[in-house]
Amino acid sequence: MVGVRQFDEDALIATALDVFWRKGLHDATMQDLAAATGVQRGSLYNAYGDKEAIFLRAFDQYAEQFLHAAGSALASGDPAAGLRNFFDMIIVNMTEGAPARGCLTTRTALDAAISSEDVRRRVQGVLSRLEQLIGKAIGAVPARRSVADANRLARVIVTFTRGLAVMERAGYSRKQLRESATTFIDAVIGDV
Amino acid sequence: MVGVRQFDEDALIATALDVFWRKGLHDATMQDLAAATGVQRGSLYNAYGDKEAIFLRAFDQYAEQFLHAAGSALASGDPAAGLRNFFDMIIVNMTEGAPARGCLTTRTALDAAISSEDVRRRVQGVLSRLEQLIGKAIGAVPARRSVADANRLARVIVTFTRGLAVMERAGYSRKQLRESATTFIDAVIGDV
DNA sequence: TTCATTCTTGACATCATCGTCAATGTTGAC
């Protein structure tokens, strides 16, 4: 290989992820990415083609990390404790940073109408994988519920997490989100 | 009055609402508004100042209509039936149109980071008024729950509605949203 | 009828972003 790339690709994608997380796919510009990474616009176009290609890589990295963390949290302790840990994790995830960055998946989902099929697929992929993780975790209580019930409830839980992400954007504090999550868990926990 | 305005303001705002609902505050341009209303850009600037001023008027119209519909749905029948009607109403609201327009409030909330304080206040206003409506509706069951409990649960319900709006954007069908809403209601209905 | 007031219109300057490209390095292969 000659004419070797001058930058660290992993570091660049990580930096790009931070930019996208703070500004969103739509609002982040190639100039933003160039400024944050220290790599010129022309080089980015040469290396990746366009903004969306960079986003897809960054989003994939984010999704893996997020789903791994979700799986770990859900697997800690009994299903009820797992759920509590899981909600703690995602609330921290969306309220971290100053100002808080919110939830990347949710923000991206809301841009659905102006995003490509590729982007939409990634969002759906994260949500459906999350749903499966949750379904497994709450379905682990044997003989207390049908698989169909567990799956339906898992989707309700995923939906509620998306709601938390919106509430965060609307200005609700970490404490308020935690209180709602606790109330939610208590309300459905009879079924867990 | 001389040099009289050539267009019907109410009709213009209604048309603008449709544009904002389909494209979002951020994506809709003055050109979009001009094309949809048949009023030149220059006239719009002259009459309203800027895009956000038009949005605020349109959003206010939307909010009143939405909250009125929510209140009516919630007040129909006992609290449980009211909740079911309410969820039916908001799911229809966000899945109407081709393509579906989604939930304007949620979409606007996600633009929080790039919106003005005025816009953020409107979003918070809708959510908190909705929370109050729900709190009243489910708190109407006397002596079965403290007011604090009803308020917490009301916020959980509002949060869940926001989650439904995100799921709609992610591609879930009206039928799927209805199923989740039903499962959610059944899970919390022991408390209603 | 006249006129002052206001709205309307189309053009203008500005700005930010996009995607491309030719020129210019730089590096590993031979």
Added chain:
DNA sequence: GTCAACATTGACGATGATGTCAAGAATGAA
């Protein structure tokens, strides 16, 4: 050491959005 292959750079033209403005048109008041 030479050179082909690739990356980098800065500039370019195109596009679309913004906000402003001067000139023209329309209308109610006097």
